[in-house]
Amino acid sequence: MHVHVNAAASLDGKLSSRRREQVTISGDDDFARVDEIRATADAVAVGVGTVLADDPHLTLDDPGLVAAREDRGDSPHPARVVADSRARTPTDARILDDAATTYLLVSEAAPGGRREALEAAGAELVVAGAERVSLPDAFDALEARGVDRLMVEGGGELIFSLFEAGLVDELTLYVGSLVIGGRDAPTLADGDGFVSDFPRLSLRDVERVDDGVLLTYDC
Known part of the structure; x- marks a missing residue:
């Protein structure tokens, strides 16, 4: 599986403000x-935090891209994937409509009642990992x-x-011309952070887009 991470960040590396809006x-x-990029993908993935904060739809906006997918025999929109260890996705989330297949990656620790409710709401569950989603196993299941x-x-x-x-193959990062700030604002890579063996990327291209810069890396 080819994994392409795409993100937009401020000059100081923030994805959003401390309010996570x-x-x-x-x-x-x-x-x-x-x-x-969405139109060329088989699926588009986000974490459950993004679902809870933004309630994204993760479908294509351009009707021409939808038509092109259909012309080549693909579904109108790519599938949607949510990494959600504890099955916290709301049952009325926009990604659970019938516009495209939605896979929820959950752990074995996800409550049974939540799993049943989400399946009833239209999600296809992929169980991988004991307490947290095992991304390698979940991605094997998606593949x-x-x-x-x-x-x-x-x-x-x-x-x-x-x-x-070690699952990222490609990163495209749009760096916008604004400063958000805030020690509690989300960054491109949160989590525990690295203290050694830092991932090293290879810069492939730099391009001006809108009033910012698009950086493309091979990973």
Whole structure:
């Protein structure tokens, strides 16, 4: 599976403010670029924190991209994936509508009642890991279901876990021309952080987009 992490951050590396509300960091050109990446993916993934904070839909915005997927025999929208160890996704979340298949990655510790409620709401559960989701095992299960290209849109906890597990193949990072600040504001890679064996990336390209810079890395 090819895992492509895409994110937008402020000049000081923040994905959002300390209130963890959605902040507009890029502009129309970057939004169109992100939609194009989604259109080429088999699935789009986020962590449960992003679902709880933003209630994203994770579908394509451009009807032309939807039509192009259908013309090549794909579903109109890529599948949606949520890393949610304890099954905290609300049963009325937008990602649980019938616009696309939604996979919830949960651990064995997720309460049975929550699992049943989410399955009834339309989610397809993938159980991997005892207390926390084992991302390597969960990704193997997704690959068995036909997910060969996975786009990851955040948040910082999930992105850190992916780097920690050595699962990231490509990173595109839009750096916007604003400062958010705040020691409690989410960053590109939160989690416990590294103290040694820091992941090293190879810079492939630098491009000006909107009023910011798009950095592309091979991992």
